[in-house]
Amino acid sequence: MTAPEGRPGGEGGCVLCDTDGGLLLHRAACWRLIRATDMPGFPALYRVVWNAHVAELSDLSEVERRECMDVVATVERVMRLHLPQAKINLAALGNVVPHLHWHLIARFGWDSRFPAPVWAPAQREADAARLADLALRLPALDAALRAALQ
Amino acid sequence: MTAPEGRPGGEGGCVLCDTDGGLLLHRAACWRLIRATDMPGFPALYRVVWNAHVAELSDLSEVERRECMDVVATVERVMRLHLPQAKINLAALGNVVPHLHWHLIARFGWDSRFPAPVWAPAQREADAARLADLALRLPALDAALRAALQ
Numbered sequence: 001m002t003a004p005e006g007r008p009g010g011e012g013g014c015v016l017c018d019t020d021g022g023l024l025l026h027r028a029a030c031w032r033l034i035r036a037t038d039m040p041g042f043p044a045l046y047r048v049v050w051n052a053h054v055a056e057l058s059d060l061s062e063v064e065r066r067e068c069m070d071v072v073a074t075v076e077r078v079m080r081l082h083l084p085q086a087k088i089n090l091a092a093l094g095n096v097v098p099h100l101h102w103h104l105i106a107r108f109g110w111d112s113r114f115p116a117p118v119w120a121p122a123q124r125e126a127d128a129a130r131l132a133d134l135a136l137r138l139p140a141l142d143a144a145l146r147a148a149l150q
Numbered sequence: 151m152t153a154p155e156g157r158p159g160g161e162g163g164c165v166l167c168d169t170d171g172g173l174l175l176h177r178a179a180c181w182r183l184i185r186a187t188d189m190p191g192f193p194a195l196y197r198v199v200w201n202a203h204v205a206e207l208s209d210l211s212e213v214e215r216r217e218c219m220d221v222v223a224t225v226e227r228v229m230r231l232h233l234p235q236a237k238i239n240l241a242a243l244g245n246v247v248p249h250l251h252w253h254l255i256a257r258f259g260w261d262s263r264f265p266a267p268v269w270a271p272a273q274r275e276a277d278a279a280r281l282a283d284l285a286l287r288l289p290a291l292d293a294a295l296r297a298a299l300q
Contacts, residue, residue: 056238058227062220069219076208087248088206091241095257095265098237107245115245119267 016099017053025142026149027051030064031071033149035142036103041126042118043135044083044106046145048072055098071149072102078148079106082141083134089117106134166249167203175292176299177201180214181221183299185292186253191276192268193285194233194256196295198222205248221299222252228298229256232291233284239267256284 015021022034030052036045048071054060060068076088086106094100105118110127113120165171172184180202186195198221204210210218226238236256244250255268260277263270 056226056230057219057240058223058230058238060223065219065223066216069215070212073208073210073215076206080206080208087245088208089241089243089245090207091239091243091267093239093241093267095237095239095267117241117243117245117267117269119270121271 014053014097014099016049016097016101021049021101022047023142025146028071028149031068033071033075033145035138039105039118041112041122041131042105043131043138044079044086044141046075046079046104048075048102048104050100053099055094055100057092057100059100068100068102072104074148075104075145078144079104079141082137082144087114108134164203164247164249166199166247166251171199171251172197173292175296178221178299181218183221183225183295185288189255189268191262191272191281192255193281193288194229194236194291196225196229196254198225198252198254200250203249205244205250207242207250209250218250218252222254224298225254225295228294229254229291232287232294237264258284 020034022036025033025035030050032049032051034047034049036047039045050068057065072090079086079088083106086108089105089107091103092100107114110130112122112124112126116123170182170184172186175183175185180200182199182201184197184199186197189195200218207215222240229236229238233256236258239255239257241253242250257264260280262272262274262276266273
């Protein structure tokens, strides 16, 4: 099979075709939910990954897009329930990995960049105690997300 | 009327309640499309703003959310048609202005930050000739967006 143009990685591979892309919480036919651990200081970071290698939201059919965004909204709702102080940031960028994936990132006034986006330069050290407390909440949040997506 | 908590600006005002938020291209009952001019170097930047003051996508009903994301997908599709070399970035952050708005940003390998997000530090000067060419395409893109959203 010829890899679609734009797949990053060696020999045309795509990291989101070749791997789950993080801690797999749920896999459905068309999408999966992972928790990502690749952004230090932002532990409550989930990604809804569309399983097929498409680059843009508008590459999906209407039915597929609705399924995708219903999942994003469900994940957001569960995140808000468990992290009531959080502002949720949503983004589908795909500049580095042009395979549709939604970032859902819980943001807090005490994090290293708030109110700037997580990709902006750090403004401060994150509050270590609150960061540790947040990490302790993740197993329950993961479990609630798994349950909500069954 | 008491302003909802978290509205930025003087005396509880919200810039997206009080102003269009950019060049208004289309206003529907529940949302509007604007072209934003507040990010130098990224002229092909549109925002779908939900008219009501809600903070998160999951504050919308299912019907509202589908309407909102259908509009986002339509705008993205028209942007891709007119800017076939672009990668489209989608984001709903709302850390500064917690009033639901979707950023749709056309990205190019020659822009000042690609492949990093637009909020990351600049990696280079944008290609001035290509930036000027992009600006020339915006009137036609604006017109196509207006037509697609009628």
